[in-house]
Amino acid sequence: MLLSPLARRRSKSAMGAVKGNWLFAAVLLAGVVLRVITMLGFRSALWFNDSYDFLRIADDPFPHPLRPSGYGILLWGLKPFHSLALVTLLQHAAIAGLAVAAYRMLVRDFEVRRTWAALAVTPILLDSYQIELEHLLLSDTLFIVLVFGATLLLARPGATGWRRAAAAGALLGMASVTRTVGLPLFVIVLLYLVVRRTRWPVCAALAVTFVLPVGAYATWFQQEHGRFQMTGVDGVFLWGRTAAFADCDAHAPPPDLASLCPYGAKENRPASSHQIWEENSPTGWSNGKAFSQETNERAQRFAFWAIRNQPADYLRVVSYDFFVRTFSWHRSQYPTVGTEARYHFPTKPTARKPGLPVLGGGDRRTVVYEYSHGTGRTHIVEPYAEFMRDYQERVSVPGTVLGIVLLAGAAGIVRRRARARTALFWTPAVALLAIPPVTVDFDYRYMLPAMPFACFAAALAWGRRRPAAAVEVPEAVAAPEAQPADA
Structure with a gap:
């Protein structure tokens, strides 16, 4: 089937937008280089307290009673390689690939101006805390890829078919068995389909493929712990x-x-x-x-x-964490000095308490050795490590900037700029920021999954190109059915 001249022009314009944006190319190159320097400077991974639990799951999979085991199951799939460096490499590569996919969708599918699209993916590519998070053995990177990937699938223009909805549902289900905060995001996505009056088979496909991994995991948890739940905490x-x-x-x-x-x-x-x-x-x-x-x-x-x-005290604590801690310009050492320090590139390897037991059996030393066939100790190599420490002191997205981006998305929704799709990204951003303070506590790493959603929403709201003027077609070659309806 031959493309019309207008369709060919649009196709070339979209490809040119992807290939010809030097700003995006520079940002992408910088993001890749920073991740390579991180790999060279901190070999082979950085550690958090939760990291040992995930490796214990990977050594012999079981439904962990404190946190979902989805990330541990991914590590289990990579266990034959016995390489922690491979895990961090894949995490870095996944985020870079996600940024490329988001940029191409903004330019090609939503006709967002190239500069706006490049700016929308700049935080996830260049934010120093995002890069450091990817180098930690934590579930957050996998969670970001799954939930944002699912949302991109559903947001693509055109009729949403059941296959696309089924794929998005499966990704959201896997995200929910990675971090339970994915569960309410499914409700947001389902409401989006309902508001857009999507056919019920499409909604059913989304629900079924979401319920399958979540239900299977809850059944597994029940068999081990006697409760049909995701966690026991x-x-x-x-x-x-x-x-x-x-x-x-x-x-x-x-x-x-x-x-x-x-x-x-x-x-x-x-x-x-x-x-x-x-x-x-x-x-x-x-x-x-x-x-x-x-x-x-x-x-x-x-x-x-x-x-x-004490409802007023509860609202006060939640409001302070959400409005003040989340959107402050400067970071504080919260919730503890040690926890917040784990989000910075270190000057020396993390101390590992010998013999500290890990839930499920063994201790930190034994679970690491079983997985990696080594100590897993982080080797800090200069000058690469020093470069990333200096970079982190200078380049990050303050909470205040994230708040401004969220306000820009909200203003776009109010002004009816691509309202439904903007809301599809803006609402998860707010939910990801609000749910932790409401249910447990504020933590800086919980801000990072909200960032790509907020930036995408703002770009959709304000960065779209104006429709081009209609191309006049000579009457001699115009088909009757091509005439406007009110002609």
């Missing part, structure tokens, strides 16, 4: 949120919950999330052991009791 996490303000002196809790009262005056307590894991916590946390079902249920009851008795 939803109540404990919510307890941590209320531990920031719960006042058992002013409001006497039920007798069976009194032992869960947080210690000390409210103004002197540690961060919400830290109170869960600290020594002598009312939750009874101990390294290498899971919370019992009874503890989780009691913690949840305590949290609901605290929220009912």
